[in-house]
Amino acid sequence: MRWLHTGGIYAALSEQACETVIAACKTAKKYGTVVSYDLNYRPSMWSAIGGLDKAREVNREVAKYVDVMIGNEEDFTACLGFEIEGNDANLKELNIDGYKKMIGKAAETYPNFKVVATTLRTVKTATVNDWKAICWADGEIWQSNEYNGLEIMDRVGGGDSFASGLVYGLMTTGDAEKAVNYGAAHGALAMTTPGDTSMASVNEVEAIMGGAGARVKR
Numbered sequence: 001m002r003w004l005h006t007g008g009i010y011a012a013l014s015e016q017a018c019e020t021v022i023a024a025c026k027t028a029k030k031y032g033t034v035v036s037y038d039l040n041y042r043p044s045m046w047s048a049i050g051g052l053d054k055a056r057e058v059n060r061e062v063a064k065y066v067d068v069m070i071g072n073e074e075d076f077t078a079c080l081g082f083e084i085e086g087n088d089a090n091l092k093e094l095n096i097d098g099y100k101k102m103i104g105k106a107a108e109t110y111p112n113f114k115v116v117a118t119t120l121r122t123v124k125t126a127t128v129n130d131w132k133a134i135c136w137a138d139g140e141i142w143q144s145n146e147y148n149g150l151e152i153m154d155r156v157g158g159g160d161s162f163a164s165g166l167v168y169g170l171m172t173t174g175d176a177e178k179a180v181n182y183g184a185a186h187g188a189l190a191m192t193t194p195g196d197t198s199m200a201s202v203n204e205v206e207a208i209m210g211g212a213g214a215r216v217k218r
Contacts, residue, residue, distance in 0.1 A: 004028040005167060007038035007070075008079060011058050012045035018058045025065035036068035038163045039075035055079055068115040068170065069106065070163045073099070076118065082106055096120070096134070096143075103136045114138075115176060119162050119187065127152050131191070133162060133184040137176035144184035145209065152191050161190035161198045165205060185209045 004024065011021040028035050039059060046055040059079035063069065076082045082105055085098035103116045115137045122130035131147040165186030169179025185208035190198040 001028065001031070001033045003034045003036065003167065003171060005036045005038075005163070007163075008040040008055070008059060008075070009038075009042060009045065011062065012042060012049070012055070015049055018049070018054075022058070022061055022065075025062055029065045034067050035065055036070065036163070036167055037062060037066045038159065039069070039071035039079045040159065041071075041075045041078045043078070052078060056081060063110050064112065066110070066113065068117070068167070069110070069113050070117050070166065072119050072121070072159060076102060076106065080106065080109075082109075099134060100136075100141055103134070103141065107136055115166075115170065115179075117162075117166055117180060117183065119159060119184075121158075124149070129191075131158075131184065131188055133166075133180050133187070135166070135176050135180035135183075140176075142177040142180050144180045147184065147188045150188055150191065158187045158191040162187035164198070168202075181209050 006021055006024065011018050025035050025037070041055060043052070043055075046052065050057075056079060060081075063080060071079065073084050077084065082102045084102045085095060099118060099120065103118065106116055107113050115135060117133060117135040119131070119133045124130065129150050129152055131150045133144045135142045135144075162183040164183075166179050166183030168186075169175070169182035173179065182205060185205045186198060186200060189200045189205060189208060193199070
């Protein structure tokens with residue numbers, strides 16, 4: 001197997017799922033498989049098996065075997081205990097330097113991380129967000145194109161689409177800067193189209209990366 005991707009939603013399904021995720025990541029590392037993990041913290045799911053303490057226990061163990069760690073600000077704080085300095089509680093303004101500092105600390109704590117990526121969402125209204133992402137790799141931080149004033153049709157699935165775009169970019173190009181742009185563009189497309197599963201083609205994602213508006217052309 002070339003690549004294993006999993007995340008916090010699967011881990012939170014049950015005690016057994018926690019054990020399975022850890023075992024899968026350990027085994028993948030043993031055989032040289034790249035492991036990516038989306039922290040994807042959902043407090044309502046973890047509440048049935050131990051809450052925040054259990055989430056941190058499991059995710060901190062999983063993190064030891066992860067090559068590509070993905071999440072948003074809440075994910076890194078809740079799951080791994082890394083605080084982001086200077087953020088507005090309602091995400092009306094984002095402190096980018098705080099994110100960069102947090103990513104640096106995460107990479108220092110877990111030297112196995114090869115890539116750390118986080119989405120950056122500034123909430124203007126329920127239906128209008130600014131959207132971008134940053135990605136750390138090889139000691140450098142890359143920022144994606146910015147999608148300001150993004151008209152949200154269906155916010156669910158934006159993070160998953162970012163993760164899948166990022167992984168696609170890493171697998172096909174090996175270039176973190178390109179990969180974070182694939183992720184941000186794919187996430188933008190997912191949120192401006194109905195449903196939580198992206199139906200966008202690679203050509204459509206690459207068109208967005210090249211400056212086209214963040215809507216799927218049909």
